[in-house]
Amino acid sequence: MASGDPGPVAPFPRRRMRRLRRTPWLRALVAEHRLHPSDLVQPLFVCEGRGVREPVPSLPGIDRLSIDQLLTVAERCLELGIPAIALFPVTPAERKTPGGEEAWNPDNLMCRAIRALKARLPELGIIGDVALDPYTTHGQDGIVREGVIVNDETLVALRRQAVCLAEAGCDVVAPSDMMDGRIAAVREALDEAGFADTVILAYAAKYASAFYGPFRDAVGSKAALGAADKRTYQMDPANVQEALREVALDIAEAADMVMVKPGLPYLDVVRAVKETFLFPTLVYHVSGEYAMIRAAAERGWLDGEACMLECLLAFRRAGADAILTYAAMDVAAALSRMR
Numbered sequence: 001m002a003s004g005d006p007g008p009v010a011p012f013p014r015r016r017m018r019r020l021r022r023t024p025w026l027r028a029l030v031a032e033h034r035l036h037p038s039d040l041v042q043p044l045f046v047c048e049g050r051g052v053r054e055p056v057p058s059l060p061g062i063d064r065l066s067i068d069q070l071l072t073v074a075e076r077c078l079e080l081g082i083p084a085i086a087l088f089p090v091t092p093a094e095r096k097t098p099g100g101e102e103a104w105n106p107d108n109l110m111c112r113a114i115r116a117l118k119a120r121l122p123e124l125g126i127i128g129d130v131a132l133d134p135y136t137t138h139g140q141d142g143i144v145r146e147g148v149i150v151n152d153e154t155l156v157a158l159r160r161q162a163v164c165l166a167e168a169g170c171d172v173v174a175p176s177d178m179m180d181g182r183i184a185a186v187r188e189a190l191d192e193a194g195f196a197d198t199v200i201l202a203y204a205a206k207y208a209s210a211f212y213g214p215f216r217d218a219v220g221s222k223a224a225l226g227a228a229d230k231r232t233y234q235m236d237p238a239n240v241q242e243a244l245r246e247v248a249l250d251i252a253e254a255a256d257m258v259m260v261k262p263g264l265p266y267l268d269v270v271r272a273v274k275e276t277f278l279f280p281t282l283v284y285h286v287s288g289e290y291a292m293i294r295a296a297a298e299r300g301w302l303d304g305e306a307c308m309l310e311c312l313l314a315f316r317r318a319g320a321d322a323i324l325t326y327a328a329m330d331v332a333a334a335l336s337r338m339r
């Protein structure tokens with residue numbers, strides 16, 4: 001039967017769609033999609049120091065955490081059934097350079113945090129971004145020559161950064177820079193260095209979005225970036241066919257999983273990517289999307305928890321296998337209360 005074709009069934013009044021919506025158990029029985037903590041990834045920000053939990057004003061509920069605090073929060077993620085975290089560093093200004101060399105310093109904040117996490121919580125998955133923006137004085141994801149973000153020279157840096165993360169124990173490296181050829185370059189570098197099992201999650205369709213603002217506050221790249229933008233490498237929000245070409249290339253270059261970013265304004269892209277490639281497809285519910293709901297909830301304008309659950313369910317309905325969201329821990333806690 002064609003989907004949506006009602007077939008030879010009786011019409012109203014014998015057919016009543018509301019019959020199956022009458023009780024919670026019936027609604028649960030016929031629910032097509034479900035949220036589960038095992039499909040959530042919690043992004044976390046790590047900073048220098050000890051005992052530091054510094055709130056990010058534009059990301060209510062999210063703190064910059066020193067490594068000791070990070071361990072506590074990461075442990076809580078596991079308790080809540082969240083299998084993995086996406087870790088981002090707040091690089092001290094004095095360690096930033098135009099070339100972002102700190103990105104492959106084996107003793108940088110990321111590597112120290114990953115080693116500490118792996119020692120204490122070996123079963124927790126760690127996803128590490130491969131991109132230079134937390135480490136560059138100009139806040140761009142690549143190397144800049146005479147005002148141009150140069151692709152091929154950046155690949156050399158990304159290869160080093162990916163191997164450095166893998167050596168520290170990072171399970172999944174996630175190139176988020178949108179340089180051409182980066183997935184093949186990173187895969188080759190990892191394999192040559194003996195990291196054939198390190199997974200690549202490609203930020204395959206990443207748009208030049210205004211919704212990244214609070215993230216850039218959190219890692220301190222907003223001030224560095226100033227009035228500049230990332231439109232010569234991140235995608236134009238007008239495009240969906242181009243997203244499919246980007247995903248096709250990343251899969252051809254041996255990406256293990258692909259991601260669409262941001263999330264809610266790009267549900268059509270999530271759907272198209274999933275249906276076209278039948279490949280593990282993640283979605284990033286980015287900082288600005290989270291902040292909007294939290295800000296409205298703080299004013300009493302929305303029920304924050306209900307809106308968050310509804311948005312995340314929409315990702316699953318659109319075809320996402322897993323979701324990176326700042327609300328992961330809150331949602332996992334809410335889901336366990338609801339059971």
Ligand code: PBG
Nearest residue numbers: 131133176211212215286287288
């Ligand atoms: C860095 C990176 C960004 C995000 C994830 N990795 C920001 C950017 O590209 O400027 C955004 C995440 C978010 O907004 O939650 N390449």
